[in-house]
Amino acid sequence: MEEDHTGKQxxxxxxxxxxxxxxxxxxxxxxxNFAFKLTYDEDDSKDLVQDTFMKAxxxxxSFQRGTNAKAWLFxxxxxxxxxxxxxxxKQPAKVDYQEVEGFYNSKDTxxxxxxxxxxxxxxxxxxxxxxxxxxxxxxxxxxxxxxxCDLEGFTYEEMSKILDVPxxxxxxxxxxxxxxxxxxxxxxxxxxxY
Amino acid sequence: MGVKKLINNVRFKTGMANCxxxxxxxxxxxxxxxxxxxxxxxxxxxxxxxxCVDHLNLEQELKMAIKQKIVDRAVPSDLAESIRTKIENTTx
Ligand SMILES: [Zn+2]
Numbered sequence: 001m002e003e004d005h006t007g008k009q010x011x012x013x014x015x016x017x018x019x020x021x022x023x024x025x026x027x028x029x030x031x032x033n034f035a036f037k038l039t040y041d042e043d044d045s046k047d048l049v050q051d052t053f054m055k056a057x058x059x060x061x062s063f064q065r066g067t068n069a070k071a072w073l074f075x076x077x078x079x080x081x082x083x084x085x086x087x088x089x090k091q092p093a094k095v096d097y098q099e100v101e102g103f104y105n106s107k108d109t110x111x112x113x114x115x116x117x118x119x120x121x122x123x124x125x126x127x128x129x130x131x132x133x134x135x136x137x138x139x140x141x142x143x144x145x146x147x148x149c150d151l152e153g154f155t156y157e158e159m160s161k162i163l164d165v166p167x168x169x170x171x172x173x174x175x176x177x178x179x180x181x182x183x184x185x186x187x188x189x190x191x192x193x194y
Numbered sequence: 195m196g197v198k199k200l201i202n203n204v205r206f207k208t209g210m211a212n213c214x215x216x217x218x219x220x221x222x223x224x225x226x227x228x229x230x231x232x233x234x235x236x237x238x239x240x241x242x243x244x245x246c247v248d249h250l251n252l253e254q255e256l257k258m259a260i261k262q263k264i265v266d267r268a269v270p271s272d273l274a275e276s277i278r279t280k281i282e283n284t285t286x
Pocket of ligand 1: 245
């Protein structure tokens with residue numbers, strides 16, 4: 001993704017609308033699903049997606065044709081969610097990443113013993129709802145990296161731009177998110193008597 | 195053979211390699227973010243370390259399960275039209 005905030009161009013009204021239709025609208029489904037996984041609410045998701053598209057259109061002159069429109073839209077949606085929607089909802093406060101990253105980067109190799117009691121077969125046998133519930137139970141920042149990385153396939157660099165954090169932070173957040181997810185799945189599996 | 199390589203070889207053979215340093219690489223590899231050289235470097239360790247092989251397999255399965263088992267919701271049928279209408283009525 002090459003995002004250039006300085007290289008503004010002037011699209012005509014007609015060009016803007018064509019660009020909007022060709023570059024932005026194809027990502028409607030992915031954006032709606034991203035919004036839904038952040039809000040769990042159909043109406044909030046619709047609002048969030050509409051806001052995102054309106055903002056994208058209003059700032060279309062800062063969008064460079066041929067660059068990664070999807071990442072650009074995801075970034076706008078994520079920022080709108082943080083700024084507007086999260087305030088309204090009762091999302092828990094942000095976790096302290098310093099603590100989290102310190103935990104992950106510690107030299108201790110045998111950290112969470114979660115991998116040992118959660119076998120590959122069990123993950124394979126999990127049904128979609130179980131994985132969805134485990135994902136939904138994660139703090140929104142951890143949920144977001146899993147969505148961006150595993151569901152949408154963005155690169156670390158793209159995620160770093162979408163989330164406004166350095167690549168190193170993206171990395172440690174993914175690891176932490178996956179470890180948490182495994183913990184949740186493992187707890188779930190134990191409860192179900194796997 | 196450089197000293198660093200030699201030390202690494204000894205560590206591999208004696209099982210003293212620090213697995214923590216491979217954790218990042220495991221995620222990089224499953225996320226397709228590693229260079230071919232880095233991948234070779236990891237594979238070399240995997241030949242000696244079952245613990246990391248297990249870890250890689252589990253991470254890979256988890257990623258695949260997320261991809262395959264979390265299904266997309268259908269976009270509400272009126273959403274695209276309502277966005278297009280708003281855009282039509284917007285002048286820049
Ligand atoms: Zn190892």
